[in-house]
Amino acid sequence: MATTTETISEYVHYHDGGIPGKRRVLTGVDAKPTFNAVPKIDMQRIYSPHLADRQQLADEVGAACRDIGFFYAVNHGIDEELLDQTFDAVKKYFDLPMEVKMECHNQKAEKFRGYEKFLEGKLDPSTRGDLKEGFLMGEDFTDPEQKLSPIPSLAATSKPRNQWPTHPTALFFRPAIYNYYNAMLSFSRRLLRIFALALALPEDHFDTLTTHPMTNVRAVHYPPQPSPADVGIGAHTDFCWFTLVCQSRTTSPALEVLNGNGMWIPVDHEPHTFVVNIADFLKLVTGGTWASTVHRVRNISKESGMGEERYSMPFFFSPNEDAKVSVLERFRKEGKEYDEFVVGEYFQQRLDIDRTTHLDRDGQVENTRA
Numbered sequence: 001m002a003t004t005t006e007t008i009s010e011y012v013h014y015h016d017g018g019i020p021g022k023r024r025v026l027t028g029v030d031a032k033p034t035f036n037a038v039p040k041i042d043m044q045r046i047y048s049p050h051l052a053d054r055q056q057l058a059d060e061v062g063a064a065c066r067d068i069g070f071f072y073a074v075n076h077g078i079d080e081e082l083l084d085q086t087f088d089a090v091k092k093y094f095d096l097p098m099e100v101k102m103e104c105h106n107q108k109a110e111k112f113r114g115y116e117k118f119l120e121g122k123l124d125p126s127t128r129g130d131l132k133e134g135f136l137m138g139e140d141f142t143d144p145e146q147k148l149s150p151i152p153s154l155a156a157t158s159k160p161r162n163q164w165p166t167h168p169t170a171l172f173f174r175p176a177i178y179n180y181y182n183a184m185l186s187f188s189r190r191l192l193r194i195f196a197l198a199l200a201l202p203e204d205h206f207d208t209l210t211t212h213p214m215t216n217v218r219a220v221h222y223p224p225q226p227s228p229a230d231v232g233i234g235a236h237t238d239f240c241w242f243t244l245v246c247q248s249r250t251t252s253p254a255l256e257v258l259n260g261n262g263m264w265i266p267v268d269h270e271p272h273t274f275v276v277n278i279a280d281f282l283k284l285v286t287g288g289t290w291a292s293t294v295h296r297v298r299n300i301s302k303e304s305g306m307g308e309e310r311y312s313m314p315f316f317f318s319p320n321e322d323a324k325v326s327v328l329e330r331f332r333k334e335g336k337e338y339d340e341f342v343v344g345e346y347f348q349q350r351l352d353i354d355r356t357t358h359l360d361r362d363g364q365v366e367n368t369r370a
């Protein structure tokens with residue numbers, strides 16, 4: 001992908017729903033109407049006691065979810081100091097010696113929770129691997145910080161899932177990540193209600209599906225990439241309901257979003273905002289009306305002479321692991337059958353695919369969805 005994504009290339013390659021896809025690059029008279037920027041949406045109305053305000057916000061959010069699949073959430077109400085402190089903790093964690101980080105190597109955990117080494121992820125098999133290191137945590141009924149009671153139908157959830165460092169120099173990390181996680185979780189629950197309104201559903205429509213949601217924070221460190229052939233994270237769509245990303249400042253934009261003409265649109269750092277993107281489950285329940293848009297990260301700051309380290313903190317939010325979801329009534333076509341699927345099973349399949357698939361350059365599926 002990184003090697004095939006310039007505008008002179010004929011196709012852009014990516015992973016969509018775990019399936020290799022490609023999109024033709026359309027220029028000149030072939031170009032179709034699509035987005036060329038990611039809009040900023042003022043989220044203050046999410047806290048309004050007036051439904052009319054929340055509905056107005058939902059209308060703006062709905063248009064972005066349909067036309068782009070991405071938007072910046074500004075004025076989101078999450079304490080800016082908390083975000084700065086979390087970034088500080090994340091930088092400090094990645095600066096720790098490798099042996100301290102490797103105590104929690106993600107290969108030791110069932111759901112790849114814990115520390116991921118440089119080049120261990122490889123979303124684009126045409127590269128040498130994702131030029132990033134990360135730390136993944138998520139829902140865990142045994143972590144007291146989450147104040148969750150085990151759900152009888154999910155016996156497995158009472159086993160620990162997260163791995164946390166025990167080395168004295170790394171103990172600061174867990175509380176810092178939990179401060180961020182808890183703030184993001186509350187905000188995400190509110191945002192889901194806005195999504196419901198945007199889909200012309202009652203505000204609480206998704207609440208029963210998200211009583212004990214699947215969630216993840218992934219702290220990521222992208223060093224300046226030495227070569228244009230490298231990629232921080234290969235082109236992909238996310239497999240959750242939606243993602244909120246807080247990104248650190250780099251002079252050159254690093255996060256990029258693929259538009260309908262196969263062009264990469266940069267998503268600059270905007271201080272103290274979140275980049276929100278729709279992911280596969282919301283695309284699925286809306287019958288494809290909302291876009292789970294392909295994106296990637298390249299930390300090209302070295303090329304501009306700056307050589308800045310980049311950090312990001314995606315928060316992934318999904319329905320309950322045992323929730324069954326299908327295409328919403330209003331997006332169904334008459335006479336067509338729709339399968340229901342269990343969220344946790346779909347999630348695990350995607351996790352397995354991401355770990356095992358390699359793009360077969362001859363066998364790719366073309367996908368031209370904007």
Ligand SMILES: O=C(O)CCC(=O)C(=O)O
Pocket residue numbers: 218220233238245247255295296297312313314
């Ligand atoms: O680092 C970023 O800005 C985005 C990361 C991302 O796309 C992901 O982790 O799925």
Ligand SMILES: [Fe+2]
Pocket residue numbers: 236237238243295
């Ligand atoms: Fe992503």
